[in-house]
Amino acid sequence: xxxxxxxxxxxxxxxxxxxxxxxxVPLLAKGQLVLIxxxxxxxxxxxRITDAKIENFSPWAxxxxxxxxxxxxxxFIVDWKAGVVKSHxxxxxxxxxxxxASCHTETNDPRCLTKASxxxxxxxxxxxxxxxxxxxxxxxxxxxxxxxxxxxxxxxSIARGCEGNWFLAKDSWEDxxxxxxxxxxxxxxxxxxxxx
Numbered sequence: 630x631x632x633x634x635x636x637x638x639x640x641x642x643x644x645x646x647x648x649x650x651x652x653x654v655p656l657l658a659k660g661q662l663v664l665i666x667x668x669x670x671x672x673x674x675x676x677r678i679t680d681a682k683i684e685n686f687s688p689w690a691x692x693x694x695x696x697x698x699x700x701x702x703x704x705f706i707v708d709w710k711a712g713v714v715k716s717h718x719x720x721x722x723x724x725x726x727x728x729x730a731s732c733h734t735e736t737n738d739p740r741c742l743t744k745a746s747x748x749x750x751x752x753x754x755x756x757x758x759x760x761x762x763x764x765x766x767x768x769x770x771x772x773x774x775x776x777x778x779x780x781x782x783x784x785x786s787i788a789r790g791c792e793g794n795w796f797l798a799k800d801s802w803e804d805x806x807x808x809x810x811x812x813x814x815x816x817x818x819x820x821x822x823x824x825x
Contacts, residue, residue, distance in 0.1 A: 660730030662687050663751055667759070667810070669724040676813050686802060688728050688755035693789035706757070706802040707770050714795045717769040721760040726770075728755040754786045759798065763811065768798040
């Protein structure tokens with residue numbers, strides 16, 4: 630091999646390595662989903678879920694994401710195929726669902742420093758609203774729109790193009806979350822009983 634050939638080969642290997650590294654940066658920047666926190670309505674304290682199964686509900690799935698240039702149409706906690714729900718009913722229990730990812734940034738990054746001890750080493754990456762009635766088979770998920778304080782947080786993680794709308798919750802989300810909600814609601818009810 631000539632000196633010129635070796636130089637071209639070396640540059641090609643370096644270029645491929647840089648492309649691989651650059652393609653990996655967005656994945657590292659996202660971090661791993663490590664906590665889902667549910668608060669509001671009838672809960673006395675927030676429900677914090679760290680079970681490994683939460684990775685099945687990553688906010689980096691569904692519309693606004695793609696694999697090999699093909700837009701993903703599945704994932705997250707929304708039944709995307711059902712489309713936008715025009716009216717989701719009144720009198721439902723209303724919850725805020727927050728998604729936290731691990732930090733893969735500098736240790737002094739203000740997004741990863743919090744006062745709450747349960748979120749050390751994590752950062753809030755996405756927030757939705759979940760409304761449901763235990764007697765109904767499915768709940769509803771709202772992706773905050775422009776008037777919401779969570780809109781820009783969410784857009785910093787992923788822009789779906791359908792923000793500001795209600796959707797049916799995905800069956801797998803319902804199967805996962807409803808038993809946890811029922812358990813927490815039952816305990817909350819126990820705490821609220823008159824001690825006399």
